Amino acid sequence: MMGKPHAVAVPFPGQGHVLPLMELSHRLVDRGFGITMVCSEFDKARILAALKKEDDQRCIEGISLVAVSDGMGTDDDRGDVGRLSKFVMGADFERFLENLMRQLNEREEEKVSCVIADVCCSAALSVAKKLGIPGFGFCPAAVADLALCLHIPKLVESGFIADDTGNIVEDQTFRITPTMPEMSTSYFGLNGLSASSKRTVFLLMDEVCRVPTLTDRILCNSFRGIESPALDSIPQAVPIGPLLPPKRAVTKAVPHFWAEDSSCLTWLDQQQDRSVIYVSFGSFSVLNQAQFEEIAAGLEQSGRPFLWVVRPNLMTGSAVVYPENFLDRVGERGKIVSWAPQQKVLAHRAVACFLSHCGWNSTLEGLSNGVPFLCWPFMGDQFLNKNYICEVWKIGLELKAEEKGIITREEIQRKIEELLCDDRQGIRTRALKMKETAEEAVGGGGTSRKNFDDFVEEIKRENL
Ligand code: UDP
Numbered sequence: 194m195m196g197k198p199h200a201v202a203v204p205f206p207g208q209g210h211v212l213p214l215m216e217l218s219h220r221l222v223d224r225g226f227g228i229t230m231v232c233s234e235f236d237k238a239r240i241l242a243a244l245k246k247e248d249d250q251r252c253i254e255g256i257s258l259v260a261v262s263d264g265m266g267t268d269d270d271r272g273d274v275g276r277l278s279k280f281v282m283g284a285d286f287e288r289f290l291e292n293l294m295r296q297l298n299e300r301e302e303e304k305v306s307c308v309i310a311d312v313c314c315s316a317a318l319s320v321a322k323k324l325g326i327p328g329f330g331f332c333p334a335a336v337a338d339l340a341l342c343l344h345i346p347k348l349v350e351s352g353f354i355a356d357d358t359g360n361i362v363e364d365q366t367f368r369i370t371p372t373m374p375e376m377s378t379s380y381f382g383l384n385g386l387s388a389s390s391k392r393t394v395f396l397l398m399d400e401v402c403r404v405p406t407l408t409d410r411i412l413c414n415s416f417r418g419i420e421s422p423a424l425d426s427i428p429q430a431v432p433i434g435p436l437l438p439p440k441r442a443v444t445k446a447v448p449h450f451w452a453e454d455s456s457c458l459t460w461l462d463q464q465q466d467r468s469v470i471y472v473s474f475g476s477f478s479v480l481n482q483a484q485f486e487e488i489a490a491g492l493e494q495s496g497r498p499f500l501w502v503v504r505p506n507l508m509t510g511s512a513v514v515y516p517e518n519f520l521d522r523v524g525e526r527g528k529i530v531s532w533a534p535q536q537k538v539l540a541h542r543a544v545a546c547f548l549s550h551c552g553w554n555s556t557l558e559g560l561s562n563g564v565p566f567l568c569w570p571f572m573g574d575q576f577l578n579k580n581y582i583c584e585v586w587k588i589g590l591e592l593k594a595e596e597k598g599i600i601t602r603e604e605i606q607r608k609i610e611e612l613l614c615d616d617r618q619g620i621r622t623r624a625l626k627m628k629e630t631a632e633e634a635v636g637g638g639g640t641s642r643k644n645f646d647d648f649v650e651e652i653k654r655e656n657l
Pocket of ligand 1: 207209210212439449474475476477478520531532533534535551552556558
């Protein structure tokens with residue numbers, strides 16, 4: 194094979210999966226690769242629509258977005274992980290990938306040098322294997338979460354999980370290795386999903402277990418400084434993170450599913466250093482009205498400036514209704530946007546803490562900027578990430594629900610004060626130190642940087 198290496202990147206169709214794989218793709222383009230990224234027709238349309246005018250198509254130069262139908266209607270809920278899982282496990286998706294790779298291989302200049310597939314898209318690795326193309330897994334979540342998925346057969350064997358339904362027989366806590374954080378079978382519980390969706394998601398996790406048999410390398414959006422024990426537990430895992438946009442001369446496109454509202458950056462410019470509470474629950478998590486009102490009241494009572502992301506689909510089945518006169522009362526002290534440029538927000542000097550659902554990308558973005566956390570996990574791996582933040586790295590506090598499952602305004606106000614008033618527990622100091630550790634990993638001589646360089650060189654060598 195000659196010329197430019199060409200990688201086919203296959204993300205799972207979720208915002209938290211597409212963003213880091215696109216960042217990895219940008220880095221490969223910077224190193225002379227051509228990239229074909231596969232996404233659903235729906236996601237391609239919303240990514241292009243959300244790109245700012247000045248970004249437009251040119252910013253994804255070197256990356257060609259190839260779209261496949263996800264089989265859903267325009268109005269169907271793309272937040273339903275069950276339906277998305279069904280799509281990536283379906284025969285149509287696998288057939289599409291095989292045709293695509295065969296077609297690319299027919300053109301000398303587009304011959305596929307390697308496939309990089311989200312661990313949730315094992316079909317892409319099967320196709321790569323079948324066609325004799327080197328295939329690599331990509332883990333956009335914590336390596337400990339991958340270790341948990343790979344542990345499923347043992348949990349089934351030991352009777353903690355009922356075979357193939359994913360139903361938890363009894364809530365159990367366990368450790369995969371003595372040095373890894375404690376885990377619980379309840380991390381498989383996916384709130385708000387129908388029984389059939391839950392089962393599909395469980396089948397998907399089971400598919401993830403096949404990944405180590407399909408590849409000898411899984412590129413992980415993580416780094417040694419935070420996850421050494423988990424990395425050591427999976428021989429194929431290679432950390433190359435945190436994959437966050439560097440300060441490049443040319444701005445590259447970020448594939449947001451919603452248009453970002455940059456007015457919050459101007460608002461942040463007007464706030465004092467380390468004064469603002471940033472509140473965001475990622476792209477999937479949803480709230481009911483009672484909980485929404487408690488957050489509003491908690492932020493109001495805190496008396497501090499806040500920036501709150503209220504996504505268009507944040508509420509379960511209803512429109513957003515703020516408490517009466519809430520917006521008038523908080524006035525300029527509160528800034529609400531429907532989608533923030535989160536990575537820029539967290540890097541802003543005015544941000545004091547991050548009230549987060551603890552998605553892995555949000556976790557990495559907060560810790561890479563030295564921002565302490567108020568943790569509010571909703572489902573799945575977010576509980577595991579919360580354990581890392583609060584118990585292992587000790588860079589945040591957990592918000593605890595009262596008996597009815599609601600996190601009250603008093604709890605929110607109390608924890609904000611505890612985190613921000615003084616640094617008796619050393620949380621802020623450790624968070625700032627964490628920023629340095631993250632920078633070291635991807636800086637010159639860092640392990641993640643070296644792993645990435647080695648990977649690039651290997652593909653280039655094989656491409657000769
Ligand atoms: N995000 C963003 N703007 C927002 C909220 C979220 O850009 O207003 C990004 C955030 O920076 C992160 C991703 O969306 O990269 C969410 O991924 P994460 O793994 O944190 O959570 P998920 O959405 O998968 O639950």
